[in-house]
Amino acid sequence: MSMNSECIVFQDAAVKRGDHVIWQHGTFSIPYGSVTAIVGTNGAGKTTMMKAELGLLPLAAGSLHVLGKPAGEANHRIGYVPQSYVANVDSNLTAEQSVLLGLTGTRFGIHPVTRAQRAKVREAMEFIGIADKAKYRLSELSGGLRQRVAIAQALVCDPKLLMLDEPLANLDLASQRATVHVLARLNKELGMTIQVVAHDLNMLLPILTGAVYLLDGHPHYADMGKVLDSDLLTHLYGTQVQVVTTPQGDMFVTPTPDEPENQPLDMHSAKEVAELHHHTHGTGNAHTR
Amino acid sequence: MNAIDFSFDPEWMSTLSAPFMMNAFVAGLCIALAAGVMGYFTIARRSTFAAHALAHIGLPGATGAVLLGLPVSLGMGVFALGGALVIGALGKRVSEREIATGTVLAFATGLGLFFARLSSSASQQMQSILFGSILTITDGQIIGFAIFDALLLILLAIIYRPLLFSSLDEQVAQAKGVPIGLMNVAFMAIMAGVITIAVPAVGTLLIFALVITPAAAANILAGSPLKAMIIASALCLISIWAGLVLSAMFPAPPSFIIVTISTLFWAIAKGVEALKSR
Numbered sequence: 001m002s003m004n005s006e007c008i009v010f011q012d013a014a015v016k017r018g019d020h021v022i023w024q025h026g027t028f029s030i031p032y033g034s035v036t037a038i039v040g041t042n043g044a045g046k047t048t049m050m051k052a053e054l055g056l057l058p059l060a061a062g063s064l065h066v067l068g069k070p071a072g073e074a075n076h077r078i079g080y081v082p083q084s085y086v087a088n089v090d091s092n093l094t095a096e097q098s099v100l101l102g103l104t105g106t107r108f109g110i111h112p113v114t115r116a117q118r119a120k121v122r123e124a125m126e127f128i129g130i131a132d133k134a135k136y137r138l139s140e141l142s143g144g145l146r147q148r149v150a151i152a153q154a155l156v157c158d159p160k161l162l163m164l165d166e167p168l169a170n171l172d173l174a175s176q177r178a179t180v181h182v183l184a185r186l187n188k189e190l191g192m193t194i195q196v197v198a199h200d201l202n203m204l205l206p207i208l209t210g211a212v213y214l215l216d217g218h219p220h221y222a223d224m225g226k227v228l229d230s231d232l233l234t235h236l237y238g239t240q241v242q243v244v245t246t247p248q249g250d251m252f253v254t255p256t257p258d259e260p261e262n263q264p265l266d267m268h269s270a271k272e273v274a275e276l277h278h279h280t281h282g283t284g285n286a287h288t289r
Numbered sequence: 290m291n292a293i294d295f296s297f298d299p300e301w302m303s304t305l306s307a308p309f310m311m312n313a314f315v316a317g318l319c320i321a322l323a324a325g326v327m328g329y330f331t332i333a334r335r336s337t338f339a340a341h342a343l344a345h346i347g348l349p350g351a352t353g354a355v356l357l358g359l360p361v362s363l364g365m366g367v368f369a370l371g372g373a374l375v376i377g378a379l380g381k382r383v384s385e386r387e388i389a390t391g392t393v394l395a396f397a398t399g400l401g402l403f404f405a406r407l408s409s410s411a412s413q414q415m416q417s418i419l420f421g422s423i424l425t426i427t428d429g430q431i432i433g434f435a436i437f438d439a440l441l442l443i444l445l446a447i448i449y450r451p452l453l454f455s456s457l458d459e460q461v462a463q464a465k466g467v468p469i470g471l472m473n474v475a476f477m478a479i480m481a482g483v484i485t486i487a488v489p490a491v492g493t494l495l496i497f498a499l500v501i502t503p504a505a506a507a508n509i510l511a512g513s514p515l516k517a518m519i520i521a522s523a524l525c526l527i528s529i530w531a532g533l534v535l536s537a538m539f540p541a542p543p544s545f546i547i548v549t550i551s552t553l554f555w556a557i558a559k560g561v562e563a564l565k566s567r
Contacts, residue, residue, distance in 0.1 A: 054464045056463060056464060075464055075465060075466060076465070076466070078464070080460075080461055080464045080465075081461075082458070082460040082461060090335075091333070091457060092332075092333065092508045092512065092514075092517065093453075093457060093512075093514070094512050094513070097513065097514070098457060101450070101453065101454045101457060102461075102465075104450050105450050105451060105453065105454030105457075105462060105465065105467065106450070106451060106454065106462070106465050106466050106467050107450055107451070108447055108448060108450070108451060109446075109447055110446050110447070110449075111450075135512070137512055150458075150461075153461070154461070
């Protein structure tokens with residue numbers, strides 16, 4: 001795999017916090033134009049992975065290239081929407097000013113805002129469908145709208161890659177749907193590569209092309225067809241999971257409805273799974289026994 | 290007549306034209322400018338408690354300086370700056386710092402009292418450090434205030450956007466290459482300076498009402514940062530100047546009237562906001 005044809009390339013990458021290995025032996029690549037979910041249980045290192053890709057956390061081993069450059073060196077071409085947009089709840093800035101900071105926020109010195117910059121901000125807000133909210137303060141907007149402001153802010157500098165940490169958490173169903181719709185358009189109309197951290201895949205299933213799953217300290221990448229496997233997802237989440245296909249062709253990931261109380265979960269010990277998964281990167285069949 | 294006398298002083302115009310009053314008015318202008326601008330950022334960065342604490346951390350510096358025969362502002366400034374650099378280096382995650390900040394605040398206040406008791410001159414100055422003494426500001430202090438204001442405005446003009454960006458969302462700003470550690474330390478260091486020049490007006494205990502409260506009222510009235518800063522400075526200036534005039538008319542300490550007016554502005558803004566959102 002060439003570093004020019006793939007958007008994100010992991011080579012035996014590992015991240016530690018102190019002496020504790022969060023994940024290691026990450027060797028996979030994510031193609032341009034894909035929509036990828038990073039999935040895994042709480043504490044598996046999903047946000048850590050995003051931070052490593054942004055170069056905000058150093059690697060303990062291996063290498064990580066994003067947009068053809070070592071992680072952190074192409075951040076001006078990455079749009080990043082952290083989960084903390086919920087923290088802006090009391091911000092006094094207007095939506096428009098917040099989006100503008102995505103364009104001008106890193107510049108020291110006195111620079112009057114240009115007409116072109118204002119037009120760029122308006123364009124991004126129109127694309128996201130929040131142009132009518134430009135003059136509202138962030139504190140006056142709902143969580144879903146505040147998040148779309150954050151997406152517009154990430155979008156305004158024309159990124160090639162958009163990264164979102166838990167974009168659907170804390171949103172009601174309609175806002176989740178609106179966000180997924182925006183992501184689908186960014187991918188289809190602008191050809192943007194998109195990566196999201198998510199713990200619930202269902203809403204994203206229609207647009208996902210693949211997933212990075214963090215299982216027992218190893219990240220793997222697989223195309224969507226291989227990820228949507230009941231056995232794999234059961235290992236991944238540590239609880240019984242079923243993949244259901246409706247007559248319309250929609251797929252859903254659900255906890256098994258009638259799980260018997262006393263039945264032992266289909267789980268391996270950490271050591272066992274580590275053996276199963278070692279050197280089987282991205283094949284998606286690691287769960288076969 | 291009993292001990293409390295709120296009678297109107299008909300000679301107030303002549304009080305106002307005294308030289309020390311002139312100094313107080315000019316000092317008020319310098320303080321309002323610095324407080325209004327930094328108050329906005331303090332609220333945007335959710336660092337209001339840290340700002341309040343800085344004034345108290347400066348207290349032992351102020352009384353210690355009197356003890357050593359040094360200028361009060363020097364001791365105040367050195368201690369506030371030291372505290373600011375420590376708080377700034379610890380990062381912006383205020384919620385995790387509240388207990389540490391509060392503990393240091395209480396200890397510093399106690400230390401300030403201890404230093405004050407060590408000498409009679411420090412003991413005499415204790416009240417003016419705690420509650421302000423805007424009527425005793427000297428020509429030298431005013432020159433210092435003016436220089437500080439000029440430096441503050443130049444520095445803020447340079448770091449304005451990155452500071453605002455890191456105040457809105459530190460993680461995104463960091464990912465985009467804003468040096469957030471430097472922004473934190475720079476913000477806290479400037480804050481220490483603002484506290485140092487504002488303490489002579491209302492003292493360490495009342496400083497919140499002068500630096501934060503006008504900015505909070507301005508935030509309710511204005512949507513853009515620049516407008517909010519201008520309004521905050523204006524409200525702060527009106528509070529100080531009206532405080533000076535009223536304290537010349539009536540026998541009440543200027544600090545009390547300044548803080549009262551500032552609080553009234555905020556209460557009115559809050560009330561109007563509540564009525565609007567109904």
